[in-house]
Amino acid sequence: MVNFTILAGGYTSFVASYLFNSDTSALTLLNQSPTGANPSWISLHPTNKSILYAVNEDTPGALQSFTIGHEGALTGPIGQISSDGNSPAFTTPL
Known part of the structure; x- marks a missing residue:
């Protein structure tokens, strides 16, 4: 499993x-x-998998960074x- x-x-x-869960193919919500x-x-x-980036696709638009903890919280x-522009829809770290 x-x-x-x-x-x-x-x-x-x-x-x-x-x-x-790959054995049961079950998907369970852990948290929001x-x-x-x-x-x-x-x-x-790209090198520190405990850091997550998220765009805020709204006006005025932003890019946020978070740390990922236990159970993906x-x-x-x-x-x-x-983001210096409204509704950014994409980001990729370099």
Whole structure:
């Protein structure tokens, strides 16, 4: 059996954490971590997988960073910056 923690953003005000059990194909909600509005795109840091970035796809738009803790719960934002444009729909760390 392998369990996977899945993080999902969307057009809400939180990032949800799910547990996927590969034996039973069950998906269970673990928690919902508050973020800014519409964290529609989330991305992990390329070398530190305990850092998550999320865009706030709204006006005025922002990019936030969080730390990922136990069961995928987020702490933060630990940083936030304006996207200098409305409704950013994508981000990727370099």
